[in-house]
Amino acid sequence: MAKTSPESVVLRFIDAINTGDLEVLAALTAPRYTFIDMAGEIYVVEGDDAVKASWNEYLSAVPEYRILVGHVMRSGSGVAIVGRTTGSHLDPNVEQDEVVLWIAELADDRIAMWRIYSTWMCCRDGMGPEGG
Numbered sequence: 747m748a749k750t751s752p753e754s755v756v757l758r759f760i761d762a763i764n765t766g767d768l769e770v771l772a773a774l775t776a777p778r779y780t781f782i783d784m785a786g787e788i789y790v791v792e793g794d795d796a797v798k799a800s801w802n803e804y805l806s807a808v809p810e811y812r813i814l815v816g817h818v819m820r821s822g823s824g825v826a827i828v829g830r831t832t833g834s835h836l837d838p839n840v841e842q843d844e845v846v847l848w849i850a851e852l853a854d855d856r857i858a859m860w861r862i863y864s865t866w867m868c869c870r871d872g873m874g875p876e877g878g
Contacts, residue, residue, distance in 0.1 A: 749855070750855050751820075752820055752823055752824070752825045752850075752852045752855075753818050753820055753825055755774060755825075755850075755852060755855055755856070755857065756818070756825040756827060756848075756850045756852075756857070757815070757818070758770065758774060759771065759774045759775075759850070759857055759860075760813045760815060760827070760848075762774065763801070763805070763811070763813055764811075764812045764813060766805050766809070768797075768798040768801055768802055769798075771797060771798065771801050772794035772795075772797045772798050773794075774856055774857055775791075775794075775797045775856055775857050776852075776853050776854070776856040776857060776858040777792065777793065778790065778791075778792050778858070779791045779792070779797060779857060779858060779859070779860070780858065780859040780860070781800070781859075781860050781861075782859070782860070782861040782862070783862055784862050784863065784864045807835070808833055808834055808835055809833070810832065810833030811831065811832070811833040811834050812831060812832045812833055813827070813829060813831055813846075813848070814829045814830050814831065814832065815827055815829045816828050816829040816830070817829070823851060823852045823853070824849065824850065824851050824852075825849075825850045825852070826847060826848070826849050826850075827847070827848040827850070828845065828846070828847055829845075829846055829848075830842075830844055830845060830846055831844070831846055843865075844864055844865055845864070845865045846862060846863065846864050846865075847862070847863040847864075848860065848861070848862055848863075849861040849862075849863070
């Protein structure tokens with residue numbers, strides 16, 4: 747049986763986010779999973795039930811949230827996704843111009859770390875082209 751590529755795992759993870767499939771999200775997440783949000787806040791989630799609860803909380807708050815994949819890149823066990831979102835917690839006028847970078851690190855074909863970077867966050871913090 748062929749080994750699953752890191753890119754396919756990450757794309758299945760995104761599909762599960764987009765469809766709100768908590769079972770698949772839990773199945774694709776490592777037993778000890780680290781989530782780092784746009785502000786750099788680190789959350790460590792352990793176990794399937796905790797993964798389901800954390801995703802359920804976010805997706806219940808923003809049920810129209812979708813990740814739109816533009817580019818997929820891989821280096822070793824890491825995968826980077828460049829794209830954008832719709833239906834997030836951001837104002838739609840901000841969201842339409844925002845570029846998002848998701849970084850995933852995999853261990854044993856499961857997402858061990860999921861980190862989000864956003865042009866909105868860096869420009870808001872003065873780190874964009876106008877801010878330095």
